[in-house]
Amino acid sequence: MIVKIKRGDKFREYEINVDKNWTILEVLEYIKTKIDSTLTFRASCRSSICGSCAMVINGQSKLACKENISKNLINNEITIEPLKKFPVIRDLVVDDxxxxxxxxxxxxxxxxxxxxxxxxxxxxxxxxxxxxxxxxxxxxxxxxxxxxxxxxxxxxxxxxxxxxxxxxxxxxxxxxxxxxxxxxxxxxxxxxxxxxxxxxxxxxxxxxxxxxxxxxxxxxxxxNGYQNPNPPQNDFNSFNFGGFNEGGFF
Ligand code: SF4
Ligand code: SF4
Ligand code: FES
Structure with missing residues (x-):
């Protein structure tokens, strides 16, 4: 399978052959220890407790230690990116x-x-x-x-x-x-x-x-008396809700 990891402005692809029951975190650790020691990511508990391994997997933010390969494999590929909304420090590590x-x-x-x-x-x-x-x-x-x-x-x-x-x-x-x-x-x-x-x-x-x-x-x-400071500006007077005229719907 191919693992695509966002590193800086580009995606780097890693071709690996591992057990599909592995977690995404185990995949990252495998790549780091066997293929590319420069890959950088955060993780600690490996048990969905510390919250440090969140990243974007196939477009959705998830915990790498909770997700396994088989659930996230699309056309034999997995795409991994850093969390959105944050400046990237390096690879999958963001400044939150x-x-x-x-x-x-x-x-x-x-x-x-x-x-x-x-x-x-x-x-x-x-x-x-x-x-x-x-x-x-x-x-x-x-x-x-x-x-x-x-x-x-x-x-x-x-x-x-x-x-x-x-x-x-x-x-x-x-x-x-x-x-x-x-x-x-x-x-x-x-x-x-x-x-x-x-x-x-x-x-x-x-x-x-x-x-x-x-x-x-x-x-x-x-x-408790608070109001939405910016309520939606719906102009119902000019909105055409539809209805009947002599010729039918208008
Ligand atoms: S997704 Fe949001 S609400 Fe859920 S554990 Fe993470 S920070 Fe908390
Ligand atoms: S816009 Fe509201 S419902 Fe949607 S993700 Fe943000 S907090 Fe949740
Ligand atoms: S390593 Fe702690 S939540 Fe994933």
Whole structure:
């Protein structure tokens, strides 16, 4: 099979003959150790936990350690590129610091309230369920890489950043006022810029659903008096919805 890897401005092709059950990460390690030691990529846990091996495989952002060859082979070829939306440092390694800066903007941490006297916090199972899945995010950036809203506005905060916001809004132990959290996600690059393409849901290797989280955040924001600062400019008066005239449809 042929593995095409984006290296700088060009694709470099490697012809290899390995077990089709290998992961893409094993393919990259094979190429690095047996064919070309200059190939550069990030990886650590090899178990879909650390989030460091995300890259674009046949056009879609995925974890190299989670995907195997047979699932991704098209006409006996696999194409591998660095994550989109980020400056490339070398080969498949990108500088993702901008996405981390955006994450910091939404305060992705718990500021604990004082626990009840002589007790620890008591959390109901329903509450845990409201942020359990969101805590599975491993910050791999696959959703960010495939996000359509970031193609329109590079300042859009990003899918996993909003998932983090919902995770802490739903946590009754958090002392950060709701309005403070909503202020952070309704200004520049805000939740209303989401295009609802669901690419983030498709990309997530952990089953997190950022677009659903964004929808929930939009509802919470609207219920608390926030508005979409840039509502869609639909001119319904000039739109022709169709109808009848004497001759039939017009
Ligand atoms: S649904 Fe929204 S957040 Fe998710 S990828 Fe599309 S535009 Fe981005
Ligand atoms: S939401 Fe999913 S795809 Fe996005 S950073 Fe977290 S784990 Fe990765
Ligand atoms: S190496 Fe850790 S997620 Fe792939």
């Amino acid at each position: 610091s901008k996405a981390y800066e955006k994450l910091k903007k939404v305060k992705p941490y718990l500021t604990p309230k004082t626990p009840p006297k002589n007790s620890e916090f008591l959390i109901k199972p329903e509450e845990v369920a409201s942020y359990d899945k969101q805590t599975d995010c491993i910050l791999c950036m696959a959703c960010y890489s495939d996000c359509a809203a970031l193609d329109v506005d590079e300042n859009y905060l990003g899918p996993f950043q909003f998932t983090k916001t919902l995770r802490f809004i739903n946590d009754s132990r958090d002392n950060t006022p709701l309005n403070e959290r909503l202020d952070l996600i309704t200004k520049e690059g805000n939740i209303f810029e989401c295009l609802e393409c669901q690419a983030c849901i498709l990309a997530c290797p952990k089953g997190v659903t950022p677009q659903f989280d964004i929808k929930k955040l939009q509802n919470i924001a609207l219920q």
